[in-house]
Amino acid sequence: MDSSNTTTLRGAQTGASGARRVNTTYRICPRSGLQFEAQAEKLMLANAVAAVVFLLLGGILAVGVVLTRWPAVHWLEAPTFYQVLTAHGIDMLIFWIIFFEIAVLYFCGSTLLRSRIAAPRVAWLAFALMVIGAITNNVAVYQGGSSVMMTSYVPMMAAPSFYLGLILFAVGALIGCFVFLGTLVVAKRERTYEGSVPLVTFGAITACIIAVFTIASGAIILIPTYLMSIGLVEKVDALIYRTIWWAFGHSSQQINVAAHISVWYLVAAVVFGARPMSERVSRGAFLLYIFFLQLASAHHLLADPGISTEWKVVNTSYFMYFAVLASMIHGLTIPGAMEVAQRSKGFTKGMFEWLRKAPWGNPVFAGVFISLVGFGFLGGISGVMMGTEQLNLIIHNTIYVPGHFHATVVIGTTLTFMALTFYLIPVLFKREMIAPKLAKLQPYLFGFSMYLFCLVMMGAGTLGVSRRHWDMAFSGVAMAYEWPGAAYLMMGLVGISGLGAIIGGALYIYITVGSLLWGKRLESGARSEQVTPLARATPAAAAQTYGSLGFVAPGTFALAMVFLTAFVLYYFINWKYLSTLWGLN
């Protein structure tokens, strides 16, 4: 480890260069050494709690979705199913994740940089807008007439309040992004950190930049659609809608990826004291996201007529790989950093002692590791397969698609955020975690049920089972389609594994809310009116400074080769399958 990180906080301590006296207090968490500014802390709490409320709501709705898609149960009536599916998608993917991300941004801006948050009042306004928007949108969906799914493609129209809710929420989130950017400026001006911003914060900046672009795209298309719903605009072109909507819909997934990968680096730092193998490479990989990810939006339009093949191919078969490359760099350097850190602690036997002796009973680590592996193998490989123009035809609009994105946004983002919450319960919530045994179990139950859930959805999708379809059996239809038995079997397993994941999600909510409400209060750490310098021995110090670990990680290299083999095999199998579908032999 480099010895240059004797971080002292010249500016803030001496009150030098522009440091403005602001009426606030700071506390040092005695368990982590992290410093929380009073306003930022409250804002993080509020956003995280709102996130969990929507996760709870989305999880309850998931029961309805899953029990209807399980053919033997086929629970809800068609109109209710589409209504519940719309609310499930939006509450989960938009409200749960973005509320949590705003909390993560404030954490990376304020806590990691040891700075006060810029403009806390504005941040509260942002929060209020987001809450009002989310409630307005939900009410619209439950009132009926807005079961347009989360993509809300025109010319299918929802109630005006459906779009208005989304727009208010987006404006709030955008303001939250600017508060984060403002916090960076404050930290820089008041010199609360030395050198470059820490890598985790750098990742959060990436997420924030993508978010600004994303929200702007969302506004460009949702505002005219809103105006159409109230009768002021006559027509929004369907193809233009889809193109711009996906500049928003796809990019918003990149916010998630950048955010959860930042959290992986954070957890590697706080659990192992691990620094990235190479700061520069990791930062470069984050930059690749900014440059190339939006271009990959084209993979959502591969089946759209009216868009040229050249455009689709250039975007999805060339530019997309730079973004994939970035994810693979993170996917290697994070376990690599953990390996190097573990080896330096003496776990050097063979290729994998570092991994065997990892803290598997710690849900913060277990959650992140299960997330990382599942995100790479299930989400990553299937994503590249689907993003290939020809192969996309096999799975377009089948339940393979939700199989893929539950691997990215649930196993990747959601499981990571759950793991981070467990870290934050004693640190930010200042409570002892209730039910630690259940907490140990939680990432395994939720993660592995989700692994199976995604796999069987992808399996059923490969056989052609539609997504967003109330009745795969087409009962009562004159010329029904005869599915192979395997399709029914896999949809049955979707039901069972889905319920497993829902129980895992319920455990998370029970532990989080329970700890918050009746967990033993922990000492919060002394409050001070001034920023305190970061002690080098602080557990979280590695997350707050600059530096690289180096490159000796044979175990991770072996894992990477396994990944590559799986990738090549799966790619090959799909081309082979495509050739049988098209009868080219």
Ligand code: HEM
């Ligand atoms: C807790 C366990 C969960 C279960 C059992 C579950 C189940 C499902 C199922 C079966 C579908 C597909 C329905 C269909 O296409 O016919 C679906 C759709 C969806 N889910 Fe989940 N889900 C869960 C959690 C999540 C989470 C955490 C997120 C986001 C972070 C999420 C986001 C979505 C989205 C965006 C859709 C697509 C909605 C649409 O097609 O418009 N789900 N879910």
Ligand SMILES: [Cu+2]
């Ligand atoms: Cu995409």
